[in-house]
Amino acid sequence: MYNITIIAGARPNFMKIAPIIHAIQKAKQDNIEIDYRLVHTGQHYDKNMSGSFFEQLEIPEPHANLECSGGTQAEQTAAIMMSFEKELMANPSDLVLVVGDVTSTMACAVVAQKLQTKVAHVEGGIRSDDWSMPEEINRLITDSITNYFFTTSETANATLRASGVKGYQIFFVGNTMIDTLLKQRPNFTQPKVWKDLDLEQGNYIVITLHRPANVDEESQLKDMIDQIIANTQDLPLVFPVHPRTAKILERLNISHSRLHTVEPLSYLEFNFLVEKAKAVITDSGGITEEASVMRVPCLTLRDNTERPETITLGTNELVGTDPKKLKPYLKKLFAGDWKSGNDIPLWDGGAATRIITNLKTFINK
Structure with a gap:
């Protein structure tokens, strides 16, 4: 054996x-x-x-x-x-x-x-x-x-x-992460926030932030959130908040009628939101993989990535950690000019x- x-x-x-x-x-x-x-x-x-x-x-x-x-x-x-x-x-x-x-x-x-x-x-x-x-x-x-x-x-x-x-x-x-995504895709579960916020497919943006470069420096986090709010027109912003990020947001007293912070979601609930979103703004490597396979535009708030195939073949773009760099990417998104993405070799389940x-x-x- x-x-x-x-x-x-x-x-x-x-x-x-x-x-x-x-x-x-x-x-x-x-x-x-x-x-x-x-x-x-x-x-x-x-x-x-x-x-x-x-x-x-x-x-x-x-x-x-x-x-x-x-x-x-x-x-x-x-x-x-x-x-x-x-x-x-x-x-x-x-x-x-x-x-x-x-x-x-x-x-x-x-x-x-x-x-x-x-x-x-x-x-x-x-x-x-x-x-x-x-x-x-x-x-x-x-x-x-x-x-x-x-x-x-x-x-x-x-x-x-x-x-x-x-x-x-x-x-x-x-990619075994994609094996799980494709197997579980029929089981994605509508989270409570869907009805609570009266969300519609393609008409909201999902945010996730947890990396120290984005959340540990309070002024950086505030500037990034301000840029997101200023450049996303009238769309709801759904932000499942990592506990460490929640504490910083609370100290900063950041609030806006379109910004909805929610508790972390289960795997099936979160991917339900991602699949139906207009776009995802994130600093997570794994989410860039999932978004690319589901053909959802993804804006990555990092200065580098270990998953370049999500950029060359997928729907991901590397925005960087400078909040000022976000605006042109969001302008491109709302103009309907985002790349549609291609199949990534062997990311097939x-x-x-x-x-x-x-x-x-x-x-x-």
């Missing part, structure tokens, strides 16, 4: 690992000698991470929760490493599979290699080239000690090859199946 330990540390990780678990379950039904153990490091405490969340994604509760939430970057890294070392020693594995770029991804990869367990990285090779982002440090460290890379784009493949990774280690499979097909080649090696 080929045993895989799958690591998830934050809510978005579960969207990425859900289709992998489904593909493993399918392989087991086909009498492939493969099994998995799901380990939640507990890196991010999320009150919405309930049984219903796992039920929506159609995955079982994690086999283990290491409960390593809170603390500084270093404290959390150390806590995850110490806890996961005990977990992996008690439950040996043939392969530790990590996803994305959170602290858990990097910490568990290091532990696995020190225990002489091979590592596979789903979303390997993506880069923002911005070392001020903790995620970029996590990517660099993880990829430097990974054995097998499951990639989302040819750009990632080229990055890995340029860093010395051998071709036989790289498997271009697509089959990434997890391709991962397991490739993993089968490792069995009995």
